[in-house]
Amino acid sequence: MMENPSATASEALAQSVVAVMYANDAFSQWLGVELLEIRPHYAKLKMTVRDEMTNGFGVCHGGVTFSFADSALAFASNTAGKVTVSVENSITYPTRVMSGDVLCCVAEPLAIGRKLSTFQAHITRADGTLVGHFKGTVYHTEKEHQGLADTTT
Amino acid sequence: MMENPSATASEALAQSVVAVMYANDAFSQWLGVELLEIRPHYAKLKMTVRDEMTNGFGVCHGGVTFSFADSALAFASNTAGKVTVSVENSITYPTRVMSGDVLCCVAEPLAIGRKLSTFQAHITRADGTLVGHFKGTVYHTEKEHQGLADTTT
Amino acid sequence: MMENPSATASEALAQSVVAVMYANDAFSQWLGVELLEIRPHYAKLKMTVRDEMTNGFGVCHGGVTFSFADSALAFASNTAGKVTVSVENSITYPTRVMSGDVLCCVAEPLAIGRKLSTFQAHITRADGTLVGHFKGTVYHTEKEHQGLADTTT
Amino acid sequence: MMENPSATASEALAQSVVAVMYANDAFSQWLGVELLEIRPHYAKLKMTVRDEMTNGFGVCHGGVTFSFADSALAFASNTAGKVTVSVENSITYPTRVMSGDVLCCVAEPLAIGRKLSTFQAHITRADGTLVGHFKGTVYHTEKEHQGLADTTT
Numbered sequence: 044m045m046e047n048p049s050a051t052a053s054e055a056l057a058q059s060v061v062a063v064m065y066a067n068d069a070f071s072q073w074l075g076v077e078l079l080e081i082r083p084h085y086a087k088l089k090m091t092v093r094d095e096m097t098n099g100f101g102v103c104h105g106g107v108t109f110s111f112a113d114s115a116l117a118f119a120s121n122t123a124g125k126v127t128v129s130v131e132n133s134i135t136y137p138t139r140v141m142s143g144d145v146l147c148c149v150a151e152p153l154a155i156g157r158k159l160s161t162f163q164a165h166i167t168r169a170d171g172t173l174v175g176h177f178k179g180t181v182y183h184t185e186k187e188h189q190g191l192a193d194t195t196t
Numbered sequence: 197m198m199e200n201p202s203a204t205a206s207e208a209l210a211q212s213v214v215a216v217m218y219a220n221d222a223f224s225q226w227l228g229v230e231l232l233e234i235r236p237h238y239a240k241l242k243m244t245v246r247d248e249m250t251n252g253f254g255v256c257h258g259g260v261t262f263s264f265a266d267s268a269l270a271f272a273s274n275t276a277g278k279v280t281v282s283v284e285n286s287i288t289y290p291t292r293v294m295s296g297d298v299l300c301c302v303a304e305p306l307a308i309g310r311k312l313s314t315f316q317a318h319i320t321r322a323d324g325t326l327v328g329h330f331k332g333t334v335y336h337t338e339k340e341h342q343g344l345a346d347t348t349t
Numbered sequence: 350m351m352e353n354p355s356a357t358a359s360e361a362l363a364q365s366v367v368a369v370m371y372a373n374d375a376f377s378q379w380l381g382v383e384l385l386e387i388r389p390h391y392a393k394l395k396m397t398v399r400d401e402m403t404n405g406f407g408v409c410h411g412g413v414t415f416s417f418a419d420s421a422l423a424f425a426s427n428t429a430g431k432v433t434v435s436v437e438n439s440i441t442y443p444t445r446v447m448s449g450d451v452l453c454c455v456a457e458p459l460a461i462g463r464k465l466s467t468f469q470a471h472i473t474r475a476d477g478t479l480v481g482h483f484k485g486t487v488y489h490t491e492k493e494h495q496g497l498a499d500t501t502t
Numbered sequence: 503m504m505e506n507p508s509a510t511a512s513e514a515l516a517q518s519v520v521a522v523m524y525a526n527d528a529f530s531q532w533l534g535v536e537l538l539e540i541r542p543h544y545a546k547l548k549m550t551v552r553d554e555m556t557n558g559f560g561v562c563h564g565g566v567t568f569s570f571a572d573s574a575l576a577f578a579s580n581t582a583g584k585v586t587v588s589v590e591n592s593i594t595y596p597t598r599v600m601s602g603d604v605l606c607c608v609a610e611p612l613a614i615g616r617k618l619s620t621f622q623a624h625i626t627r628a629d630g631t632l633v634g635h636f637k638g639t640v641y642h643t644e645k646e647h648q649g650l651a652d653t654t655t
Contacts, residue, residue: 098221104224131620402529416566
């Protein structure tokens with residue numbers, strides 16, 4: 044799915060960075076996160092809510108919805124190749140999510156800076172209803188991502 | 197631990213509500229959340245970060261820290277007996293958390309209203325370092341918590 | 350500018366509510382806020398930054414940019430006719446604003462609920478650069494706006 | 503009021519930085535902000551709400567309360583001598599503020615970092631009621647504050 048022969052260098056870098064991050068991201072794997080589309084400053088993910096992700100009201104724990112968006116933010120904000128970390132995140136939950144719901148999350152930039160960038164993520168149910176709106180500010184360190192597949196050949 | 201013969205009615209209600217919520221909260225149980233202290237508008241929790249909670253950088257996924265605080269918010273904000281739901285949450289991460297770290301979270305009110313209340317939660321490591329500061333605004337519905345143990349005898 | 354003979358009832362209500370709010374809003378007037386477009390759940394405003402709005406660094410005080418967006422939120426969120434108040438707001442400043450800059454702000458809904466709604470506002474400079482991204486959660490009271498011009502004839 | 507013969511060097515630096523910032527801060531002066539106490543990473547301010555600061559409901563515009571806290575954040579976060587700018591701010595309004603109310607704001611750190619720090623500010627009325635809770639994340643640039651009075655003699 045990630046393969047794209049005509050990918051530009053920046054697209055190849057984005058996909059390589061996220062592939063390595065995802066392979067090491069135990070919690071995103073526990074969540075069942077799937078990568079649908081990765082491009083520079085952009086990530087589209089999918090997951091299905093399971094019973095073990097519900098809270099005391101029998102609905103999806105807010106932390107699960109947040110975590111899903113936070114993974115999307117981490118992927119989208121690291122695509123340029125600098126190790127990038129979260130500074131401040133916020134989330135609003137317009138509608139509750141139930142076990143069995145299939146969620147999609149798209150993270151995309153509001154503003155890209157040299158040191159600090161801001162992204163938003165929309166989390167939707169299969170019927171298109173917005174179930175979470177997430178905003179995240181990140182800090183781009185000077186450190187380059189390591190251990191990437193060679194993307195220059 | 198929750199037993200306290202001299203508990204006032206409001207303390208008994210707080211503990212009864214949270215005991216039922218916690219018993220049904222599959223995700224908080226997966227996180228390994230322990231209830232250290234529950235009082236009206238207050239929750240103190242503990243958890244230990246496990247390898248499966250780490251992200252692509254080998255550190256605790258931000259969503260796990262958030263989820264821990266979100267559980268504390270849910271417990272603290274439901275103690276008065278009305279079903280209460282999150283509206284808007286934000287978190288800042290001053291320091292990263294590693295697998296094996298033992299975290300403590302205290303949620304307490306900034307302001308209690310009839311319909312809307314605001315809580316903050318401080319998440320600290322065993323050495324006292326602040327690793328997360330969480331703020332949550334909640335909406336108190338008119339619905340009473342059901343299925344509580346009889347706390348009036 | 351607000352006149353629109355073919356306006357539907359909901360558009361007429363939106364414009365009537367905001368006209369009355371604006372007429373009484375001393376601080377928005379001090380800011381020099383102009384109403385460019387008002388529709389149900391939507392407000393587009395304009396203002397010009399003046400020297401007296403700058404801070405200790407000679408750039409526009411963050412509170413001014415916030416206030417501009419907060420006015421847009423207040424107008425957009427009251428258009429349905431119920432008195433609506435802010436619960437929680439956040440703002441990010443991707444780029445600094447200088448005295449003399451002409452700002453535009455568009456507030457629009459992320460999710461509309463019966464009691465609680467969430468809006469975002471984008472604040473841009475004349476060159477289209479995003480200088481602020483604002484998110485606001487509001488509470489719709491049961492109280493109807495009073496003193497509106499008769500919009501039913 | 504700012505004079506304190508026994509001030510340590512860091513306290514003298516804090517007061518000198520803020521004195522210069524305040525002298526140039528046209529908007530804080532328009533707000534009528536008074537500096538009650540300035541120390542490293544700490545600012546305590548006072549202001550009185552005037553009629554021209556009210557909104558369409560005849561209560562203090564949320565942007566004014568925010569601006570007051572934002573000034574406190576700016577002062578508190580610049581006290582260490584590096585030019586420091588706001589990244590992301592949020593505010594919650596537990597209680598409304600009226601014209602004539604005398605407000606106090608205390609900004610203090612939640613976590614101090616080398617590049618990024620987080621502060622909170624509590625805004626209270628004269629009767630002690632919390633009317634705003636503000637959180638701000640700031641970025642410390644490498645640039646030193648200039649034009650300070652000589653604080654070393």
